[in-house]
Amino acid sequence: MAVIDVLGIGKRYPGRHGTLALEGVDLTLGEGAVLGLLGPNGAGKTTLIKILSGLLVPDSGGGTVLGYDLLRQASRIRAEVSLVAPTADVGIDNNLTVRQNLVFWAPVYGLHGAEARQRIDMLLARLDLEKKAGDWPMHISAGQRQRLALARSLLAENTLVFLDEPTNKLDADGVRSVRDMIRDLNMNHGVTVVLTTHVMEEAEELCSEIMFLERGQIRRHAQTDEVLRSLGIVRPIRLVLGLADRAVFTPPEPTALAAAEDVSWDVGAAPNEVSVTVRSSDVLATTPALLAWVFGQGHRLLGMASAPVTLDDAFATLSAAGEAKP
Amino acid sequence: MTVGAPLIRLTGISKTYPAAELSLRGTKLVTQGPALWAKQLARAARLTAVSGEPVRALTDVTLAVYPGEVFGLIGPNGSGKTTLVKIVAGLLRPSTGTGEVAGVDLAQAAIIRRRVSYVSTTGWMGLEWALTAEENVRFFGLLCGMSPALARQRTLAALGDVGLVADGRKAVSELSNGMRQRVILARALLLRTPIVLLDEPTVGLDPVHRRQMLELVGETLPKRGQTVIIVDHQADAIEGIARRAAIMKDGRLVGVGTPAELLESLSGLKVVELISRGGAQPETLPPRPVRAVEQVLRPGPLGLTQWHLTVEERPDALEAALGWVLSGGGEILQVAEHAPHLADLLAAQAPDEQEAG
Amino acid sequence: MASSVSEQQGRHPEGALVREARTLWAFAVREYRIWQSYRVNQLMWLVNIFVTTLLFFLMGLMVKGKAAALIGGAYGTNYMSFIVVAIALSTFLYTNLSDPYTRIARSYYNGTMDLLLLSPMSIFTPLFGFMTKSILDDYPRLLIVGAFGVFLFGAVFRFQHILAALGFTALALAAAFGIGMISASSFYLLNIKRGTEPVRFIVQQLLATLLAGAYYPVTVLPKPLQWIACLIPHTYVFDALRRLMDPGARLTVPVLPIQQVLPWSPLVVDAVALSAMTLILLPLGFVLYGQGIEKARRNGTLTRWQ
Ligand SMILES: Nc1ncnc2c1ncn2[C@@H]1O[C@H](COP(=O)(O)OP(=O)(O)O)[C@@H](O)[C@H]1O
Ligand SMILES: Nc1ncnc2c1ncn2[C@@H]1O[C@H](COP(=O)(O)OP(=O)(O)O)[C@@H](O)[C@H]1O
Ligand SMILES: [Mg+2]
Ligand SMILES: [Mg+2]
Numbered sequence: 001m002a003v004i005d006v007l008g009i010g011k012r013y014p015g016r017h018g019t020l021a022l023e024g025v026d027l028t029l030g031e032g033a034v035l036g037l038l039g040p041n042g043a044g045k046t047t048l049i050k051i052l053s054g055l056l057v058p059d060s061g062g063g064t065v066l067g068y069d070l071l072r073q074a075s076r077i078r079a080e081v082s083l084v085a086p087t088a089d090v091g092i093d094n095n096l097t098v099r100q101n102l103v104f105w106a107p108v109y110g111l112h113g114a115e116a117r118q119r120i121d122m123l124l125a126r127l128d129l130e131k132k133a134g135d136w137p138m139h140i141s142a143g144q145r146q147r148l149a150l151a152r153s154l155l156a157e158n159t160l161v162f163l164d165e166p167t168n169k170l171d172a173d174g175v176r177s178v179r180d181m182i183r184d185l186n187m188n189h190g191v192t193v194v195l196t197t198h199v200m201e202e203a204e205e206l207c208s209e210i211m212f213l214e215r216g217q218i219r220r221h222a223q224t225d226e227v228l229r230s231l232g233i234v235r236p237i238r239l240v241l242g243l244a245d246r247a248v249f250t251p252p253e254p255t256a257l258a259a260a261e262d263v264s265w266d267v268g269a270a271p272n273e274v275s276v277t278v279r280s281s282d283v284l285a286t287t288p289a290l291l292a293w294v295f296g297q298g299h300r301l302l303g304m305a306s307a308p309v310t311l312d313d314a315f316a317t318l319s320a321a322g323e324a325k326p
Numbered sequence: 327m328t329v330g331a332p333l334i335r336l337t338g339i340s341k342t343y344p345a346a347e348l349s350l351r352g353t354k355l356v357t358q359g360p361a362l363w364a365k366q367l368a369r370a371a372r373l374t375a376v377s378g379e380p381v382r383a384l385t386d387v388t389l390a391v392y393p394g395e396v397f398g399l400i401g402p403n404g405s406g407k408t409t410l411v412k413i414v415a416g417l418l419r420p421s422t423g424t425g426e427v428a429g430v431d432l433a434q435a436a437i438i439r440r441r442v443s444y445v446s447t448t449g450w451m452g453l454e455w456a457l458t459a460e461e462n463v464r465f466f467g468l469l470c471g472m473s474p475a476l477a478r479q480r481t482l483a484a485l486g487d488v489g490l491v492a493d494g495r496k497a498v499s500e501l502s503n504g505m506r507q508r509v510i511l512a513r514a515l516l517l518r519t520p521i522v523l524l525d526e527p528t529v530g531l532d533p534v535h536r537r538q539m540l541e542l543v544g545e546t547l548p549k550r551g552q553t554v555i556i557v558d559h560q561a562d563a564i565e566g567i568a569r570r571a572a573i574m575k576d577g578r579l580v581g582v583g584t585p586a587e588l589l590e591s592l593s594g595l596k597v598v599e600l601i602s603r604g605g606a607q608p609e610t611l612p613p614r615p616v617r618a619v620e621q622v623l624r625p626g627p628l629g630l631t632q633w634h635l636t637v638e639e640r641p642d643a644l645e646a647a648l649g650w651v652l653s654g655g656g657e658i659l660q661v662a663e664h665a666p667h668l669a670d671l672l673a674a675q676a677p678d679e680q681e682a683g
Numbered sequence: 684m685a686s687s688v689s690e691q692q693g694r695h696p697e698g699a700l701v702r703e704a705r706t707l708w709a710f711a712v713r714e715y716r717i718w719q720s721y722r723v724n725q726l727m728w729l730v731n732i733f734v735t736t737l738l739f740f741l742m743g744l745m746v747k748g749k750a751a752a753l754i755g756g757a758y759g760t761n762y763m764s765f766i767v768v769a770i771a772l773s774t775f776l777y778t779n780l781s782d783p784y785t786r787i788a789r790s791y792y793n794g795t796m797d798l799l800l801l802s803p804m805s806i807f808t809p810l811f812g813f814m815t816k817s818i819l820d821d822y823p824r825l826l827i828v829g830a831f832g833v834f835l836f837g838a839v840f841r842f843q844h845i846l847a848a849l850g851f852t853a854l855a856l857a858a859a860f861g862i863g864m865i866s867a868s869s870f871y872l873l874n875i876k877r878g879t880e881p882v883r884f885i886v887q888q889l890l891a892t893l894l895a896g897a898y899y900p901v902t903v904l905p906k907p908l909q910w911i912a913c914l915i916p917h918t919y920v921f922d923a924l925r926r927l928m929d930p931g932a933r934l935t936v937p938v939l940p941i942q943q944v945l946p947w948s949p950l951v952v953d954a955v956a957l958s959a960m961t962l963i964l965l966p967l968g969f970v971l972y973g974q975g976i977e978k979a980r981r982n983g984t985l986t987r988w989q
Contacts, residue, residue: 013983017496034625040532041504042493046989055797057981074980079803085988086503086530090794095717104713107705108802139381141403156802164988165503169529171403171559172672179622186625198504198532199560208626225628242641284601284659291648291658301645304661315533456877502989 003160003192004029004052006063006070011047011056011216021047022216025061029194029209031159034186036207036224037196038311040319043213045196046086049162052194054078066160082153086165089145091152092137098148099124099133102155109156123151126184128177143174150181161185163195167202175202182206200311210311212318219318224311229282231317233309234261237278237286240268242300249274252293258285273302283308332390333521333553334414336432339423341384341409341577383409384420385577391555393520394548398568399557400668406577407557408446411523414555415444428520442521443514452510453498459509460485460494467516477516484512487542489535504530511539522547524556528563540567561668573671585668592666592674598647599664600633605656612650615643618674630659636670699803706804710812711819718819732827739766739898740836755900757938757949759931764839767832768924769897771825772852776917778817779859780887783867784880786813791870797986806976807969810867814860844927847950851927854957855920857965862886862916864968871975874984891917902938913941916960923953 009025012018022044029035037045050056052065054074062069068076085091093101099120106116124130127147132140137148146166153161163182167175179202185191197203203210203224210227212219220227243249254260259282268275280286283306294301384406391397399407412418414427416435425432428441453462463484467477485494488508498506507530514522524543528536544567547554558564564571565585573581573588581588595617612619618636633651637643648658743762746753750762758765790796790809799809832838866882869875894901894908895917901909912918922939926932926949934950941956942949979985 011983013500015497015500015982017500019496019500040534041508041530042502043532046502047983050983050986053801055800055980055985056983057977075806078801081801083798083801085794085797085986087794087988090988091798093713093717093793093795096713100713100716104709107702107709108799108804110702110705110803112705143403152798165530169526169559171401172561172669174403183623183625187623198530198536200533205622205624205632224626287659287661288657291661300641301648302641303663304644305663306661308660308662312533319534499984499987506989 001031001067002028002064003031003033004063004065004194006052006061006065008061009048009051009058009063010060011044011051011058020216022051022058022213025213025216025218027052027211027221029192031192032186032190033209034182034193034195034207036203036210037194037213038200038203038210038315039213039219042215044216045213046164047216048213049083049164049194049196052077053081053083053162055083080156080158081160081162082156082158083162084149084153084164084166086168090149092145092148094137097134097136098129098140098144101137101148102151105152105155111155119155123154127151127181141174143170143177146170146174146178147181150178154185159190160192161194163193165196165198167197167199179206200315204311210314212314214319219321220314225284227314228309228311229284231309231314232281233313233317234279234281235283235307235309237280237283237290237306238304239276239278239290239294239301240303241274241276241294242270242302243272243274244298244300251276252278252290254278256293257289258282260286260289330392333393333395333429334389334391334425334427334555336387336389336410336414336425337423339384339387339389339410339413339420339425340382341406341413341418342421343381343383383577384413387423387577387579389572389579389582391553393553394551395570396544396548396554396556396568398564398571399555399574400559400561400564400571400672401574402672403559405574407574408525409577410574411444411525411555411557414521415439415442415523417444441519442523443517443519444523444525445510445514445527446525453506455499456497458495458497459490459501459505459512462498462509463494463512463516466513470517472517480516480518481512484515487515487546488512489538504532504535507531508535515542518550518552520551520553522552522554524554526557526559528558528560536563543567561672565668571668573668588668589666589671592671594639595636595666596639596643597664597666597670598633598635598637598644599660599662600635600648600651600658601660602631602633602651602656602658604629605631605652605654608650608654610650610653613646614638615640615646616650620673631656636666636674703804703808706808707812707815710809711815714813714816714819718816728824729827732824733831735770736767736828736831736836739763739770742766743836753899755902755936755938757933757936758900758925759929759933761837761839761930763832763836764929765925766898767828767836767838768928769921770832771828772855772920772924773891773897773917774821774824774828775817775852775856776859776891776920777887778821779814779856780863780866780891781883782814782817783810783860783863784870784883786810786816787867787870788876791876791987794987800976800985806973810864810972839930840928841930842928848924848927851920851923851953851957854954854961855916858916858957858960861961861964861966861968864972865964868968868971868975871979871984872971874982886915890915894918896921900938906940909940913939913956916957919953919956923950923957926950 005028007026009022011022012020025048037048039045047056051058054077062071064070065077066080096104102120106112106120111119124133127150129144129147129151132144137145167178170178182193183206186193207224209223211221251263251265254263257278259280261279261281263276263278265274265276278286278290287306387410399410401407409418413420416438420432427438430437460481464477464481467480468474485491488511490505490508490512493501493505498509511527528539531539540563543554543556556564556568570582570584571588572579615638616635617638620634622632624630624632635647637647644663651658740763746762750760754762754765800806862882866880869880869882890911894904894912895915896912901912901918904912918939926934935948937943937949942952945952
């Protein structure tokens with residue numbers, strides 16, 4: 001059964017400007033997926049997360065989340081999903097220490113006594129907060145606060161977790177630890193994750209599927225690799241080869257290299273070197289074939305650089321396409 | 327560009343935050359209003375104690391930033407970047423050390439505050455939620471003594487700079503997270519003060535607006551004659567736009583210079599990024615030319631692994647690295663070599679930090 | 684973990700009610716910790732109670748001998764007893780009436796509210812949870828006011844009707860909490876997020892302070908105002924408790940205009956009025972609060988983050 005299965009979700013905020021935040025959004029998400037919601041500021045990502053977690057009522061559309069009806073059983077949904085807001089300060093009580101914060105929330109999720117203590121200890125360890133357990137939230141770093149917010153939301157052992165910009169404001173270490181945490185949740189505990197991020201590299205690293213939203217509409221929703229492949233952008237792969245036999249060099253046939261458009265080559269800096277450029281519409285498919293060819297020929301691989309299509313390209317392409325529309 | 331007198335000069339700046347006040351039973355004491363003197367009494371009567379150690383946030387920082395420069399500050403969370411910026415902004419008094427900002431001694435903070443614009447990491451707290459974005463920015467100009475006409479004109483320009491002209495009519499309470507961040511930025515662009523301090527300004531911006539923002543900081547502001555100090559935890563942002571940068575660690579400056587100068591310590595090394603599919607962890611240790619390995623598994627049905635290898639600049643290095651990864655089986659889908667970035671420099675410093683801690 | 688729903692229920696067969704109770708306890712512990720951290724302020728709090736009681740003691744000295752005439756035959760002859768009842772009860776009523784709105788506002792601004800809603804507890808539990816603060820704050824206050832009154836300033840009480848007195852108190856508190864819930868619901872329902880919430884202002888700041896007869900019997904007011912005083916629970920509970928606890932008070936002499944009109948004994952009138960208010964206001968409070976949350980879920984005003 002799909003964890004999320006909704007159809008035609010629309011939302012217009014009331015008020016002076018009555019922003020149309022979402023329009024006709026369909027989403028089916030299977031168990032164990034990591035969905036990345038991407039899109040420009042104001043695209044409607046947060047609005048969608050609020051609707052799917054039961055915090056906001058859609059104007060149109062409906063469906064189920066965790067098997068509960070989005071419109072009629074919103075309180076059941078709220079009870080069984082976890083959510084981390086984009087600012088880690090949300091829900092952290094500065095008058096309580098890191099541990100006391102978690103102690104307060106444990107019974108809310110039905111944990112008590114030794115069981116609660118064990119789970120809190122486990123989460124503190126897993127999120128690398130053990131040393132900070134007795135500290136006040138305002139005296140720990142932004143990254144640690146974000147991990148505390150995560151720990152709070154993980155007390156519940158829910159199977160569906162919404163993360164709105166979870167790595168905002170974190171340094172490289174903080175980003176690393178939060179991403180590892182998300183990966184661990186998904187891969188080792190089967191948790192389904194919906195996250196938003198502005199860092200495309202992060203989406204590429206974490207998300208099994210991607211939904212691009214722009215002005216409240218879906219521009220693209222597919223598996224991550226399919227999104228990249230379907231853009232049809234051609235990118236070069238450059239190699240520097242040390243020739244096995246310096247007399248002869250036969251370049252590979254483009255047809256033998258999956259998705260390769262053409263191959264060109266030039267003599268290299270040293271007498272037995274050549275530099276080869278293969279232009280490909282799918283670097284991930286061409287590279288293994290190309291490497292197989294290089295090693296099959298007995299050449300030495302001295303250097304290799306490719307500019308694969310990334311979600312950054314996808315973002316640029318998709319949002320430019322949106323802008324071109326009237 | 328680094329000629330003439332510095333616009334910002336700091337000498338031997340240190341900052342120590344006092345320790346938190348705790349009661350003897352270990353609860354924190356929050357003090358408000360008239361309770362302040364009661365607290366002093368309580369401390370005299372030994373009812374409370376000062377907990378733990380004071381926090382040393384900055385140690386002996388000496389730094390010069392020249393007019394028209396874009397100066398970057400990078401370093402892990404808690405390394406003292408915000409503390410340093412607050413001192414330059416005249417919002418925080420250093421424990422020791424001297425300095426001058428825009429020709430004014432650090433002691434005269436009130437004057438300094440009129441010559442700097444400051445975007446703080448938690449700046450959205452300062453927005454008035456019931457007013458529109460445009461009003462928030464414009465009223466700030468009026469409060470700072472701008473004429474209504476000038477305030478109107480500059481507000482329009484500033485909102486244009488951050489791409490918020492249409493959404494500027496919305497109340498702040500109706501704006502998305504990234505839009506709110508851009509309102510803060512617009513407010514900081516309004517006064518055109520000689521110095522602009524940006525503490526993590528691109529947090530929450532989508533890639534397109536982030537790029538626009540960095541362009542603005544890197545090109546437009548210097549053209550307007552403004553001097554910028556920019557803090558960003560994503561080192562690549564700094565690398566692209568900063569003429570010079572400083573690396574901070576545990577409250578100290580551990581390196582100052584152009585990005586190229588800073589990267590010199592990594593000369594002789596290059597980075598190999600790989601994506602592999604299938605295959606197990608190689609059984610052997612990585613061969614000689616490979617200095618450091620970082621690897622992450624990507625969720626999803628494809629079973630992809632991302633590798634970030636730091637290798638020596640040698641002809642056989644790439645093949646050795648590929649061979650080692652392939653020794654675990656599977657296939658390699660992507661190979662990209664590049665010279666190290668500032669981000670790699672920060673990562674390279676992480677291990678000995680852990681040893682120290 | 685994949686089957687956490689059924690697992691959680693299996694692990695905690697005691698069911699939802701026990702969990703709600705544990706949650707309330709967690710709130711109480713949290714409030715206690717926070718209260719502790721502001722402990723130095725408790726000194727101010729003590730001084731404040733002392734000064735207030737002293738003030739009325741001094742006024743009591745002024746009216747000495749004339750008290751019986753001033754406070755009327757129904758409430759006995761001791762001004763200190765008269766006033767201590769009102770001060771002690773006002774604290775409770777004030778909390779039940781004002782705190783729901785204040786605490787809801789605070790938890791909205793620090794972002795806890797939406798997380799509380801994103802959990803298995805009912806939407807009302809946070810409200811009750813926040814009220815555990817009153818147990819920490821008010822119950823000691825009651826004892827202290829009583830103690831100051833009795834031991835320092837010569838208030839005297841009779842305790843033979845203490846159970847009835849507690850019953851009246853409970854009814855008044857429930858009615859006040861109903862008003863408090865109505866006031867809290869306007870946070871979301873009317874989107875009053877800043878400034879003065881009208882329900883609270885009118886009932887507590889205007890009516891209860893001026894008309895309920897806390898410092899003087901309502902009989903000193905013009906007749907129309909006396910009738911308005913009959914609209915709020917404060918008036919009845921002051922009346923009832925003074926009759927039951929103050930020395931020399933009389934159970935049968937009517938004071939409030941409504942007591943003079945209705946053919947029942949004054950205490951019965953008080954009981955009926957308080958019960959009716961509770962039965963109307965409390966459910967109304969719950970319904971409006973629930974509707975407020977629903978409205979916020981539609982308008983997108985439930986959370987502050989975007
Ligand atoms: N509470 C609200 N009231 C009115 N308009 C809102 C509210 N929240 C968001 N919006 C508007 O809805 C649109 C989508 O916002 P949001 O979902 O927060 O975008 P994202 O998270 O993708 O940046 C924006 O135009 C924003 O201004
Ligand atoms: N107000 C404060 N009180 C106590 N310690 C603080 C305060 N602000 C910052 N610190 C501490 O000072 C150090 C430097 O913090 P900061 O300047 O915010 O670093 P950065 O901006 O590089 O993340 C950290 O250890 C932090 O915990
Ligand atoms: Mg958002
Ligand atoms: Mg900082």
